[in-house]
Amino acid sequence: MSKAAFARRAVEIAMTEGPRGLASRTTTFLRWRILALLEANERTRPLYYRLFDSTSYWEQRYADSRDSGPGSRGGHRQFKADFLNTFVDENEVETVLEFGCGDGVQIELAEYPSYIGLEISESAIQECSERFATDETKSFFLYDPPYFVNRGALEAELVLSLEVVFHLVDDATFEKTMHDMFEASSKYVIIFSSNHNEPTPELHVRHRRFTDYVEDEFPNFDLVEKIENEYENRVSDFYVYEKQMG
């Protein structure tokens, strides 16, 4: 962006959002610039991982009327829904709990008897509550990983995580979310994600080899199936875990 365009944008924001809005946007911009610099260098990258605030990123994104992303649009959205609806039907799953339901566009295609969606973004929860205002089978709750203490109150036969794991940038949030997911499942966990370690210049994306973590931390779950994505330009595949009974 040229200096002139930059100044024009600043004036535009000041006119529409006032001086406070401009100050807040400037702070956000500077924070992103610093994080990008930290990310670009291998030595400082761990600091970026620790400092990146996923909740602020997603909340701002949904508050700005942006959506969950291209993964829950068009044919790819249908591909995800077809696999999950067939799985739920064939395995007679009654209860589904999703960590990171987003704006709810993907869930519009879900055919589940009973569904709970958890989200870190208040605006996304608001959107889901409006989108499914008359749907008695779907409930939504705000999810705040450090303050989520679930001792069996929330449990489902199938726990879902769809294109969320590669957004868990900091290690503490990744570990807490994985524990909350597996501990809430009475039978299956399905993760739809990439599965290799790779930093990316997109600050809200960090690819992780999560299957090693699952193997170490949740030995009572077996990886029973991996379904490759039909869309070559997408990074996620389905990983189906089943809890050992007895």
Ligand SMILES: C[S@@+](CC[C@H](N)C(=O)[O-])C[C@H]1O[C@@H](n2cnc3c(N)ncnc32)[C@H](O)[C@@H]1O
């Ligand atoms: C790419 S969107 C996917 C949304 C939805 N699962 C879908 O497939 O359409 C990623 C979502 O993960 C949510 N998210 C980020 N960190 C999370 C966490 N620690 N736990 C649960 N959800 C999280 C974001 O707010 C965002 O809505």
